[in-house]
Amino acid sequence: MEQDSRNMGILNLEELQIIKNTNVLVVGAGGLGGYICSSLIRLGIKNITIIDDDNFELSNLNRQIFSTTKTVNKSKVKVTKEKLLEINPNAIIKILQMKYDKTINKALYPSIDIVFDAVDNIETKLLLEHHCSIYNKPLIHGAIGGWYGQIGIILPNSYILKEIYKDKVYGIEKTLKSPTFIPGIVGNMMISEFLKFQLHKDALTNKIFFIDVLDHEYRIIHQK
Amino acid sequence: MITVKLYSAIRKYGGKEVMFEYYDGMTIRDIITELKIPLKEISIIILDHFDSTTDIMIDRKVKESSLIHLFPPMAGG
Numbered sequence: 001m002e003q004d005s006r007n008m009g010i011l012n013l014e015e016l017q018i019i020k021n022t023n024v025l026v027v028g029a030g031g032l033g034g035y036i037c038s039s040l041i042r043l044g045i046k047n048i049t050i051i052d053d054d055n056f057e058l059s060n061l062n063r064q065i066f067s068t069t070k071t072v073n074k075s076k077v078k079v080t081k082e083k084l085l086e087i088n089p090n091a092i093i094k095i096l097q098m099k100y101d102k103t104i105n106k107a108l109y110p111s112i113d114i115v116f117d118a119v120d121n122i123e124t125k126l127l128l129e130h131h132c133s134i135y136n137k138p139l140i141h142g143a144i145g146g147w148y149g150q151i152g153i154i155l156p157n158s159y160i161l162k163e164i165y166k167d168k169v170y171g172i173e174k175t176l177k178s179p180t181f182i183p184g185i186v187g188n189m190m191i192s193e194f195l196k197f198q199l200h201k202d203a204l205t206n207k208i209f210f211i212d213v214l215d216h217e218y219r220i221i222h223q224k
Numbered sequence: 225m226i227t228v229k230l231y232s233a234i235r236k237y238g239g240k241e242v243m244f245e246y247y248d249g250m251t252i253r254d255i256i257t258e259l260k261i262p263l264k265e266i267s268i269i270i271l272d273h274f275d276s277t278t279d280i281m282i283d284r285k286v287k288e289s290s291l292i293h294l295f296p297p298m299a300g301g
Contacts, residue, residue, distance in 0.1 A: 032301045118301050120300055120301030122297075125299060143299050143300060143301065144298065144301065145232070145298045148231075148232045164268060165297060167264070168299075171298040172232055172296050175233065210295060212232060221295050
């Protein structure tokens with residue numbers, strides 16, 4: 001189809017169908033989550049479930065792709081769904097406006113193929129990793145702070161996040177915050193890893209990849 | 225000499241790279257103590273191509289020409 005034509009330089013028709021038919025869960029619809037959702041729908045993904053309990057705030061305007069003066073105070077998941085359907089009206093976008101915590105309805109998991117970690121705190125990242133292990137789903141991990149980011153694909157039961165966040169309450173984001181460009185860079189690197197993983201190419205599987213766009217240092221810092 | 229490379233927010237404790245004179249029995253803990261980096265600000269340590277978390281790496285002995293990388297935790301979204 002015409003709307004897929006510019007992706008067909010790196011995908012064949014069979015690969016495109018694999019990607020389109022992947023059922024994706026995105027947890028977090030803020031900085032990373034907005035870019036992830038935008039790119040998933042532009043890749044042709046038809047089924048996306050999004051979870052977030054927040055409304056857009058003025059402080060989101062610097063970086064969150066669906067945050068505008070018109071969407072301030074509106075539900076992030078509702079706005080995101082509207083924007084995604086403008087890109088692909090035939091997509092099936094399920095939204096849950098709630099905090100991802102222990103009360104999350106686990107019935108959503110069996111129909112999901114892969115999960116994106118776009119949350120902004122260690123406690124929820126660890127819970128997400130645990131649920132992905134229980135329900136045997138790969139987790140595309142991402143985290144940002146200042147000029148820096150990290151990504152990786154966490155396979156079920158590897159518990160890499162439990163290791164690297166052990167005894168930590170927060171990270172560098174507390175002081176370095178989240179500037180305009182970093183969610184787009186890191187969110188889209190998560191997308192390219194997702195694509196590689198789904199197509200059985202050499203992805204960052206069970207590896208944590210560090211991204212420093214200030215000094216251009218990029219390296220695997222942990223692997224299992 | 226031992227080379228210690230610091231990343232992102234940890235750079236406030238010594239810049240991109242710090243060199244240390246080696247002495248017998250020297251550990252990663254000795255270096256981190258010297259740099260005055262709180263342990264909660266380090267998540268992953270790489271010592272001569274072996275990486276792991278702070279608690280596992282902290283008491284490892286370094287070699288005369290060791291290369292150490294220190295990375296902080298990051299969790300923003």
